[in-house]
Amino acid sequence: MKDDVFEKISEVFKNYNIDIDNIDKHISLIENNITDSLTFVNILLEIEDTLNVLINFDEIDMDQLVYIDNIVNYIKSIS
DSSP states (O other): OHHHHHHHHHHHHHTTTOOGGGSOTTSOTTTTTSSOHHHHHHHHHHHHHHHTOOOOTTTSOHHHHTSHHHHHHHHHHHO
């Protein structure tokens, strides 16, 4: 399941010209200037649509969600 989630998330990032297959999964996407915060929110919204999940932005720590592994694990936990 995790691989499937990762693949779908990877496709969403590719829509924004970001290849997460070649990015360290443990670095902040925003702090390392891979994406800006507005684009990142758009990516998360597209992930919601693509994976048919609802990200509860009130309950998650956005500082933690900016790591690829954390995104995958969070999406896996709510799907």
